[in-house]
Amino acid sequence: MSDVYFAEAGATKSKDGLLNKLRLLAHESGVTGIVNKGDTVAVKTHMGDSGNTTHIHPAIIRRVVDMVKEAGGKPFVTDTTVLYGRRRFTELGYLEVASENGFNPESMGCPIVIADGMNGMDGMRVEGDWNVLKGVEVASAIHSADAMIVVSHPTGHARAGFGGALKNMAMGCVTKRGKIVQHSVLRPSFDESKCTLCGDCIDVCPSRAILLERETGNIDFDVDVCFGCEICVFSCKQKAWVSNVDMIPEFQIRVADSAAGVMAAFDPGKVSFVNIALNITWHCDCTDFSDRPVVPDIGLLASMDPLSIDQASSDLIVESPGVRGSMAERVDALNPGVDKLSRINHVDAEVQFKTAERLGMWQRRYNLLRI
């Protein structure tokens, strides 16, 4: 059983403000105790997509950066490029979006590094023998850090079931190739009979797997080139692209394995976790919008165990009442005890969590210590 430290949201005086609670939590839990003098420390977070307003507040990340400096470390705030064709596809595009969302070297007081480089291909392979993966390509800048504090925003996720510390490492700390290894199992199928040849999916496909055949005027789908991002599924109004939902468990297994691979890039005891359970949406921070949060703000969690902190975050969300007017109400999931995120997304995190537990590195059972 692993310890998970928890500070509830809410304050009526400065002493109880979130940033002060974060400092206390970090000290009690030891998440900043992993930093030795002179260590280069990756502060891994998600800086939100353009249009998303429920990502972690920059002031919270700045507080983590300050605590790393106080411990003698040399921090940099980091994330990686994405697979799909929005601005965060490249390093420069991501840096622009990050700055618009309040994350830049001035606001953070340290460099911002897109860890997988200009085009998302800079990585170092870590070999291992996990459930199905035998290697993970960790983003270069993260691989070269001495320590990492993973600051995650727990949310729902359409495929992983739950997006927290494990997902932040699995998908967020690897190169595009590392992401494709996980996503490729979700390659959709194409129902030609429904296609009206509007061309929308051709425009959004980041891998150019969908082309218009010049001779026949039909859609040509090159499945070997497709990497399973499912952007076409969400963009086609005719529902001609069909998700491969049967492969969601396989995707979740790969997420757990990839997280293990990222951990293996560090010496034991050099990675710690903070979950910011505020503005909890049914969707992740990769969306270019923010829906109303599904539960009231819960608080801050800290642990040395990514599975325990995710399980505890998920349990606190389940135990919480839903917010009226949010998606939780639309799916009749307002009562405490109902798994709101799973009901909304039609997928739970059971396989992700079970697989992570099977790796033998992390605990699903936890000891919740309130501060």
Ligand code: SF4
């Ligand atoms: S978006 Fe749908 S309807 Fe339009 S070309 Fe693609 S498959 Fe056909």
Ligand code: SF4
């Ligand atoms: S075909 Fe669809 S799932 Fe495959 S890469 Fe293109 S948009 Fe993504």
